[in-house]
Amino acid sequence: MNRWLTPVRVVPAAFLVTITIGTVLLSLPMSTTGRGRGDLLDALFTSVSAVCVTGLTSVDTATYWTPTGQAIILALIQVGGFGIMTLASVLLLTIGRNLGLRNGLIAQTETHAVDLGDVRSLVRRLAVIVLVVETVIIAILVPRFRLVYDDDLPTAVWHAVFHGISAFNNAGFALYSDNLVGFVDDPWIMLPLCLAVVIGGLGFPVVGEIVRRGRRRWSVHTRITVYGSLMLLVVGVVGFGIAEWSNPATIGGLDTGGKLIASVTGGVMPRTAGFNSIDYSAATSESLMLTNMLMFIGGGSAGTAGGIKVSTFILLGVVIWSELRGEQSVGIYGRAMPSSLQRQALTVALLAVGVVMAGTMAMMITTDYTFEPLLFESVSAFATVGLSTGITFDLPASGEIVLILLMFVGRVGVVTVGAALALSHRHRRYTLPEEHIIVG
Structure with missing residues (x-):
């Protein structure tokens, strides 16, 4: 039994237990506005979406659920969002107990800390x-x-708490039937939420290092995540603005200031937040394609963001660039990237593509919707974003089950899920002879 309880198995199991508890609680009469x-x-579906911090909903959160x-x-x-095992570690620390080796490894798996020594300090800072972040956003x-x-004061506080926590955890749940479409040009609502999304999406190790070191020399991972996120943010804001600027069904009817705010929101939210600030069923094909790309890449590792992660995307880009230049090794910021890391990045990306395509094909078989909206929902579910073209409400049970599986695999991680399902690890005690094949 103890041999089975490895970190890569405990984390998915913990998510499953939490999802089950959430499902039971949400199915009780006290949770719904209807009778019985x-x-x-x-x-x-709602429990999986919440635990996996996605934001896709099969019912109207504002009217279907009671307070x-x-x-x-x-x-x-x-x-x-906080991380089930990391949360347990923090609770242990608050009562003065030290993390054991197994608990430390579990927390390391959930937070992707660099080494075991980092975990103890990381979970405290976390x-x-x-x-602090959630309190500041709520106060604004x-x-x-x-x-x-x-809003009366209790309602204002409740709405601020709900949306502030939802934003920092990149969940995308909202207490309005149209999500946040009604606030699309309100800077005092959208910009604080965008800030919370960005901070949460950087990843806890990155935010912790920035807080600890300030402007002092960052690690390679932190620099890749921060600068890569900034690059994708600029691409998202500019691209969304260009694609939707004159679209009367989305932001075309807003004034210039409103369009700029909407463009910022449209560039930030696909980084796995999932707040709908426009009607994506009316968005242009160019905007949907850009949003798919941003959702698939996602945010920083070990945070509330989903997708294949910024560091994976940047590493693959550097690998391709190094190969085109004929370089023997792959280096970033003066540090060589080991081949095992390159294989892991390639595995994550290709498995992600395979999972998304399989999910999209499954829904094409079981529903009457076309490829574009189904691909959008699949990417959104896998990347735990929560943006939707509005078809989730009308999907049959089979379609909802597909999205549930995509959300779970996307949150827990394709590599973690694969490792958790493996019964044993085989180690070769020999090296195979090399042989070349024709590529391309």
Whole structure:
């Protein structure tokens, strides 16, 4: 039994247990506005989406769930985004217990810490970062909801807490039937949420290193993540603005300031946040393609973001560039990238493509929708983004199950899932002779 309880198996198992608990709670009469127990599949879908911090919904969060149900969703978001095993580690630390080797390895698997020695300090800083960022965002949102949108104080606080936590955890759940479309040109709502999304999407090790070191020399991973995220952010904002600037069905009717705010939001949210600030069913094909690319890449490792991760994307780009130049080794910022790391990046990317394509094909077989919206939903689910063209509400049970599987695999990680399913690890005690094949 103890041999089975390896970190790569414990993490998916912990997610499954949490999802199960969430499903049971959301299916209770106290969680839904209708009479009797809620639909089990809707409860499962919502629980998976919340724990995997995705934001896709099969029902209207604003009207289907009671305040109790919404509070359960928020708790699942926080636990899923913060990291189930990391949260357990923090709780152990707060009562003065040291992390054992196994608990440390589990936390390392969940946070992708560089080495075991980093984990103990990381989980301490992690809790502080989460608390500070979420508190600041909530403090900014409360006055806006109270004074501008005429919410009473309890409602303003609740809306600020829900959306602030949802944003930092890159979940994309909202308490409005149109998500955040009604706030598309409000800078005091959208920009703080975008800031929370960016910080949460960088990854906990990166944010922790920035807080600890300030402007001092960053590690290669932190530099790749920060500069890569900035590059993708610029590409997303500019590309979205160009694609949607004159589209009357999305942001074409806004003034220049509103269009700029909407462009920033449109460039940030595909980085796995999932707040819908426009009607994506009315977006241009160019915008949908760009959004698919940004969603697939995702954010930083060991954070609340999904996708193949920025570091994976940058590493693959450098590998291709090095091969085109005929270089014998792959280096980034004066450091060589080992071949094992290159293989891992390639494995993650190719498995991700395979999973998304399989999910899209499965939904094409079981639904009547065309390729473009189904691909969008599949990428959004796998990358744990939550953006939607609006078809999720109308998918049959088979389509919802496909999205559930995509969200789970996307959050836990294709490599982790594969390792968790493996019964044993085989080590070769010999080296095979080399032989070349024709490539390309």
